[in-house]
Amino acid sequence: MALVELRNISLTYHSRDGETEAIKDVSLSIEDKEFVAIVGPSGSGKTTLLKIMAGLIAPSGGEIVKAESTRVAYMPQRDGLFEWRSVMKNVLLAPEIAGGDIKKARAYAEELLEKYGLKEFSSKRPSELSGGMRQRAALIRTLVTKPKLMLLDEPFSALDFQTRLYVCDDVLRIIKAEEKTAVLVTHDINEAVSMADRVIVLTARPAGVKSEYTIGLDKSLPPLKRRELKNFSVYFKNIWMDMEAPNE
Amino acid sequence: MSEEHKHYLKKQKIRKLVVRITQIGILILFFGLWELSAYLEWADPFITSSPSRVIKSIASLYTSGDLFVHIGATLWETVVSFLLSTVLGTAIAVALWWNRFLCEVTEPYLIVLNSLPKIALGPLIIIWVGAGKGAIITMALLICLIITVISALQGFQSVDRDKIDLLRSMGAGKGKIFLKLVLPANIPNILAILKINVGLSWVGTIMGEYLVSREGLGYLLVYGGQVFRLDLVMASTLILCVLATAMYLAVALSEKLARKFF
Numbered sequence A: 001m002a003l004v005e006l007r008n009i010s011l012t013y014h015s016r017d018g019e020t021e022a023i024k025d026v027s028l029s030i031e032d033k034e035f036v037a038i039v040g041p042s043g044s045g046k047t048t049l050l051k052i053m054a055g056l057i058a059p060s061g062g063e064i065v066k067a068e069s070t071r072v073a074y075m076p077q078r079d080g081l082f083e084w085r086s087v088m089k090n091v092l093l094a095p096e097i098a099g100g101d102i103k104k105a106r107a108y109a110e111e112l113l114e115k116y117g118l119k120e121f122s123s124k125r126p127s128e129l130s131g132g133m134r135q136r137a138a139l140i141r142t143l144v145t146k147p148k149l150m151l152l153d154e155p156f157s158a159l160d161f162q163t164r165l166y167v168c169d170d171v172l173r174i175i176k177a178e179e180k181t182a183v184l185v186t187h188d189i190n191e192a193v194s195m196a197d198r199v200i201v202l203t204a205r206p207a208g209v210k211s212e213y214t215i216g217l218d219k220s221l222p223p224l225k226r227r228e229l230k231n232f233s234v235y236f237k238n239i240w241m242d243m244e245a246p247n248e
Numbered sequence B: 001m002s003e004e005h006k007h008y009l010k011k012q013k014i015r016k017l018v019v020r021i022t023q024i025g026i027l028i029l030f031f032g033l034w035e036l037s038a039y040l041e042w043a044d045p046f047i048t049s050s051p052s053r054v055i056k057s058i059a060s061l062y063t064s065g066d067l068f069v070h071i072g073a074t075l076w077e078t079v080v081s082f083l084l085s086t087v088l089g090t091a092i093a094v095a096l097w098w099n100r101f102l103c104e105v106t107e108p109y110l111i112v113l114n115s116l117p118k119i120a121l122g123p124l125i126i127i128w129v130g131a132g133k134g135a136i137i138t139m140a141l142l143i144c145l146i147i148t149v150i151s152a153l154q155g156f157q158s159v160d161r162d163k164i165d166l167l168r169s170m171g172a173g174k175g176k177i178f179l180k181l182v183l184p185a186n187i188p189n190i191l192a193i194l195k196i197n198v199g200l201s202w203v204g205t206i207m208g209e210y211l212v213s214r215e216g217l218g219y220l221l222v223y224g225g226q227v228f229r230l231d232l233v234m235a236s237t238l239i240l241c242v243l244a245t246a247m248y249l250a251v252a253l254s255e256k257l258a259r260k261f262f
């Protein structure tokens, strides 16, 4: 059974200026331990779709099927670290709000920070971290609640090109090591093809599912290396043409 | 450290010193010319007073024991209205942030109250609150309160939506969102408001004292003007300068300290 399933989800924003149909009849399912990338042009409704999956906005129509026990963590566009908190206190934000056993959470946070090379920065302010390290801290902040499903909204868009390449490797390595299911939305086809097991292509707004590709690249390679594989450009070209094509 | 950098630092130091010396020089020149003009009777010291007369006036206030009574009265009114307006204003802003309906309903009233010159309410305040310290504090409070509410609310509302969504996805309700995000993110803003309020509460207190008081620096100013004792007016003005600056610097210093943490 799929971990999460969206059935005929649609969403229309209402505001004083009128209504915006952002999502139209999206059905998709995410399997356990799968890494799914959703690509679509800017303004197509990717963030909206992710917020619906995170339970932050109720859809106008359709339903989301998932087990009650499936814990979901959402990472908004931009890392969203709180500048007045140390890295450790940022990481502990979710346990603090949940109000559970903070000692246990702290121990786990320490373990994660240690494992992913941020231990010596745990009492530093986010402003003292590089872009890549900030992203890693934000990722650890979402991992600390031990979610099953991670929802990542354009996690690399704020980074410069070079940093982005190695942070891609970094994030994928961590997600695979922690055996998480992940949904990443992006407008960057390269990012999607090099990281994901499966790519879902959205149409321009209102977002609908245009096509779907199971990526058959060598998963033992890091994303940066996958970009050099021969088939990479084939996937890229197909997805690019799907995104260029007008909505039916 | 390279020679060049040493040279640079030295130049900076000298520059700072020159600025300081010039500042002090202007002060000395100002008071010197003032004293001289009175001494040589270029200007009528009855109208312009003079530094030595001002000092005499302060000294006689001191010996009569009135000096600290007046300073104390004004300082107390200022500090109370400053604290009250900051706490009350922030509290009202929190309520308006919390309840959007309330916020929308009160918006035009806030605009009207903010535009109204508060001194116009003087007569009403005197009748309602009575001609005493209460009226002075009410006047100062009115002057600071509305602007505090408006600025604090604006700060609360401009918190990053992404971060609010992040907290919501962690299961935070309104209370936790306020405590963990909105309030800490607004500490610098609230401190900036404090700095404005220091100045405004002085304005309010002196204005209030013009209206009703029997003591305080504002009272001394009015009284000195009425009986044409310009020495007293100048002395009060000078004391006011020193006190208001000291209070501003104290707030600015606490802001600097707090900014290290937020």
Ligand SMILES: Nc1ncnc2c1ncn2[C@@H]1O[C@H](COP(=O)(O)OP(=O)(O)O)[C@@H](O)[C@H]1O
Pocket: A013, A014, A015, A020, A022, A040, A041, A042, A043, A044, A045, A046, A047, A048, A049, A205
């Ligand atoms: N709160 C909102 N109210 C009204 N319209 C919105 C709101 N949020 C997003 N939109 C509109 O919905 C569309 C999709 O937005 P979004 O999901 O952010 O796209 P993407 O993340 O793909 O760039 C855009 O046209 C945007 O202007």
Ligand SMILES: [Mg+2]
Pocket: A046, A047, A048, A077, A154
């Ligand atoms: Mg987006």
